[in-house]
Amino acid sequence: MLELERRKVPSRTMIWLAPVLAVLATMVVGGLVFSALGYDGFAAVRAIFIDPLITLRKWQDLGLKAAPLVMIATGLAIGFRANVWNIGAEGQYVVGGLAGTGVALATWEMTGWWILPLMCIAGALAGMAWAGIPALLRTRFNVNEILSSLMLTYVAVQLLYYMVNGPWKDPDGFNFPQTRIFTDAQMLPYLSGIGYLNVPLALVISLVVWFLMARTMLGFQIRVVGAAPMAARYGGFSQRRTIWLALLAGGGLAGLAGLFEAAGPFGQMVPAFPTGYGFTAIIVAFLGRLHPLGILAAGIILAVTYVGGEASQSSLGLPSAATGVFQSMMLFFLLAADVLVGWRLRLRRRVTE
């Protein structure tokens, strides 16, 4: 029978091969499952995983989806590496967008180069503040950050509903629950052929974080606290500080990503603003091996599934939720393939006692 045998050292090849295996397994099993459900399964796989990549005019859509995913996942991965489980990025994304909207509405009909940077600062700070609550609760009251950060996501969404239905409702908007549309001074610049400015910015951010994590003492500290908490304590690295750092980094990047969406594709604040990027980013972080460069690649893969999923709704009649099913299957297969990093499969005959 097949048995698992512990490797002497974790396989470095497998660390990077596992995500590839996971994507391939998702395509094969996904195709079979969707065929069994009565859809054209392999056409679906082709439409979701391959068509967006080989269609040049879809690349801009890929950037649009990948940018927020990469930014949020990069921040989350810092925390996951330190064993800090911020799963409320969706909420931090929402409050980031809300804070930016607040600045935009306060500077309504003003012009000036300073408006957009101010919105960015507000978005990032709001995300940090929202993530600071679980950090405070964890370090002061020992509250599990998984639960607190997630509960705050529901609170953030209600806050959004309140703002667009109440104080921020567009006075000329025929009573629709949405804010005014941002003016040019409040929008991210649009680069033709690339997309909004957040696409190149996401790339820069992921390179900067890669440098920080790989080359600085701070990055080292975070990795040690996660990998070997006891050693970290002997080394004098404060766990409390790491928790704060991890949550603030995750919250700040999620908040900024939220602002970028508000001041980019949305161009105003609407009830449909929470799109689930904060949750999908968790898959991106894991598929990218919690490594900034891996996350960049994983962000593009997940963006492919979004763009392909949307296209296949009309072309193949696939339900919109199919994308989420494919995405979570990828994470399942990745977690399963991960066993091969520390263990090897061996064929062994059972010894009878």
Add this chain to the structure above:
Amino acid sequence: MTEAMAVSILMTVIGAATPLLLAALGELVAEKSGVLNLGIEGMMLVGAVTGFAVTSSTGMHLLGLLAAMAAAVGASMIFGVLTISLASNQVATGLALTIFGIGLSSMIGESFVGLTIAPLGPVFPAALAEDPLLRLVFGHSILVYVSLVMTAAVAWFLTRSRGGLILRAVGENDHSAHSIGYSVTTVRYAAVAFGGAMAGLAGCYYSMVQTPMWADELTAGRGWIALALVVFSAWRPWRLLAGAYLFGAVMTFELHAKAAGLNIVPPEFLAALPYLATILVLALISSRRSVGSAAPACLGQPFRPST
């Protein structure tokens, strides 16, 4: 306040508490065996949509409930294989299960949107529940009684039975339990499956009793509140019961405030209240040192026999 009003308020509290109690009881048993399953929300949704779909197609509620349990157990087994057999990270796997459950349930549910079923009604004859006070006792669906009986059963099982003792041993010290000959793997699979079945029933409460129709993400994060309740209860079934009813009361506050014409606070704030209350309660509970030691010692740790 009239007697009838008080009774109807209590009825809604019971309604809000029951699914929380069902799901949390399952999670409590799983956690006692050392497995932290963050996929409750996903399993509840899979159960909710299956229960609805089967009832809608066959017209038989019992079949719906059984199918929901089976489907949720199936979902929990994905989690079981990954975390127990393949020793994957339990936090990541649980999250994946929730995302999967949201997607799968919405996909299955798509063709059932807009349909309604006859709600799963009270189990006792209506004549018994005519008097308001008797209605409090006899006026509920079977799931309410199941949740109460299961609380007692889980309490008995964990503290008084041999199986419960083994399960706790596995959760407290998996290597010792293994070395004296208990199968850590089998016990944990069973516990995770139980958690799945209970989450499936909890999901049905939303799709078959409370609102007998299907909507995406019908459970609206209640699975996470159930998870918080397990921490609140310090892993004790009777305290879990109290916690579930306390939270049921907080959750129905929005409803009653609206009914009473209370307009001082915006409805969005009332909708956020259960989540804020959860955070507050967790802060109060978790800061006490005793809670940390109440958690099963092997919670969240993958088990690998050293041989």
